Amino acid sequence: MQSHGQWVLFLQNRSSAVSPETGSIHHKPRQVPCRYFFYAFWVVLTLALSVAANGQGVVAPSTLSFSPSSANFGSVTTGTSQTLSVTIKNTGRVAIRISGESIHATGFSLSGLTVPQTISGGTSVVLSVKFAPTTTGLFSGYISFTGNFTTGSIQYLVSGTGVKPATISATPSSVSFGTVATGTTNSQTVQLKNTGGTGLTISSAAVSGTGFKISGITVPLTLAASQTKSFTVSFGPTASGSVTGSVTIRSNASNPTYTMALSGTGGSATRAISLSTSSLNFGNEVVGGSIPLGVAVKNTGNSSLTISQVGITGAGFGISGGFIGATIAAGQTAEMTVVFAPKVTGSVTGKVTITSNATNSPNSVSVTGTGISSTSHSVTLNWTASSSTGVVGYYVYRSTTSGASYSRLNSSPSSAIKYTDGTVSAGATYYYVVTAVNSSGTESAKSGQVTAIVP
Incomplete structure (x- = not known):
């Protein structure tokens, strides 16, 4: 028809x-x-x-909508889990039949869906997607739903990152104040750190033990991942004897109670000076020039000491800076700079004497140096200090033959990293090397050679 x-x-x-x-x-x-x-x-x-x-055949996938459009869990602590509700809605008029589901992502699971499941037009179902990482790192994938879709299946994207649990650590992990004079106070700085991958909140910080105090920390205190916070622990004994205590930090971290041990001893006040060297050899210096060398002055006692006077003998020697009148706290070090500035030629010896209220005062440093003429020819050498431990000075060698027949110029090790050779002749060529010397007199291998041509 x-x-x-x-x-x-x-x-x-x-x-x-x-x-x-x-x-x-x-x-x-x-x-x-x-x-x-x-x-x-x-x-x-x-x-x-x-x-x-x-109705009973296939439908377009666009008639099925997800809210949220994908499941992004962000950071989740390993060993825990997080669940998101996902709404699947049939936006069409014809019923949708979900016949199966499968998960293609590590650490994720699905609940709330019984297959086969029919979703009538205009209605929805709510599912639960859970992320439970067991290791750190980024995890991603999808959940596949099969049914009467023209594409055969629909993929729902999921992602999340497993992170270390929030954990408190302290540097140092314990504090020992040693001996502190009664009636005085010693303090140390402690740094707290969240070593985990999520934030934490410190709810309380308490200290125990006679004479111990903490300051510089206010609770509640939130520390993001890898964030640090410093505070001060002090010890002020009121009587002689050993004391122990602790600082206790409470939080919602994986180690909710963190304890840091404290110790100290109350005792009589002591003050003592220890010098980094007992002698300084400035070597050669041109008249009118100057060369500085430092001496570390450490207070090895348990109470502060004061430098009241510095006496100097030997022409051309002096000190620079505000060392006189300086106060050195217990366990601390101050630098005294000694300067050799010769006014005449010739060898000079002397002494620098430190007077203080330390029990072993006075303390002295022997000094020596040689002034050379500024009108004659000279060669000045400079080098980098040796990184080896135990070095007390340097020997300088010279030769008129490259690579051989070196003669030592200084009779004792020079403390400086500078040397002026005033015994050169016009028109000559000289070759120099340097060695480092320890307290036993053992020398290092020779340095690289440098060449000086005197005009």
């Missing part, structure tokens, strides 16, 4: 009628165009096919 009406068929529908001639009842055929029937049949057939295609 062609639908554009070139063919016309008739269906006979008999209805009763009375013949005017005979008065008898008979059936009269009724002619009905078949094109109306075809149109009705075509509409019914079309609707049936539509239902077959969209």
Whole structure:
């Protein structure tokens, strides 16, 4: 049958009628165009096919929406879990049938969905997605849903990062004050650090033990991942004897109670000076020039000491800076700079004497140096200090032959990293090397050679 009406068929529908001639009842055929029937049949057939295609067959994936559109858990501590609610909604009119689900991501799980599950048009279901990392690192993947979709399946993206639990550590892990004079106070700085991957909150910080105190920390205190906070622990004994105590930090970290041991001893006040060297050899220096050398002055006692006077003998020697009158706290070190600035040629010896309220005062340093003429020819050498331990000075060697036949110029090790050779001749070429010397007189290997041409 062609639908554009070139063919016309008739269906006979008999209805009763009375013949005017005979008065008898008979059936009269009724002619009905078949094109109306075809149109009705075509509409019914079309609707049936539509239902077959969209109701019990396949549907477009776009009719299924997720909220949130993907599950991003951010940072989750290893050994714990976090759950997100996910809403799946059928935005179409035709029912969707989810026949299966599978997870393609480590550490993730799904609950709340019983397959097969039918979601009618305009309705939704709520699922629970859980992330429970057992190791640190980034995890990502997807959850696959299969059903009557044109694509066969739909993927829902999931991601999360496993991080170390928040943990408190302290540097130093314990504090020992040694002996502190009664009536005085000694203090040390302690640094707290969150070594985990998530934040923590310190709820309390307490100290125990007679004479111990803490300052510089206010609670509650929040430390982000890797963040630090410094505070001060002090010890002020009121009587002689050993004392122990502790600092206790409470928080919501994986180690909720962190304890740091404290110790100290109350005793009589002591003050003592220890010098880094007992002698300084400045070597050669041109008249009118100067060369500085340092001496470390350490207070090895338990109470502060004061430098009251520095006495100097030997022409050309002096000190620089504000060392006189300086106060050196217990266990601390001050630098005294001694300067040799010769006014005349020749060898000079002397002494620098330190007077203080230390029990071993006075303390002295022997000094020696040689002034050389500034009008004659000279060669000045400079070098980098040796990084080896125990070095007390340097020997300087010279030769007129490259690489051989070196002669030592200084009779005793020079404390300085500078040497001026005033015994050179015009027009000559000289070759120099330097060695480092320890307290036993053992020399290092020779340095690289340098060449000096005197005009």
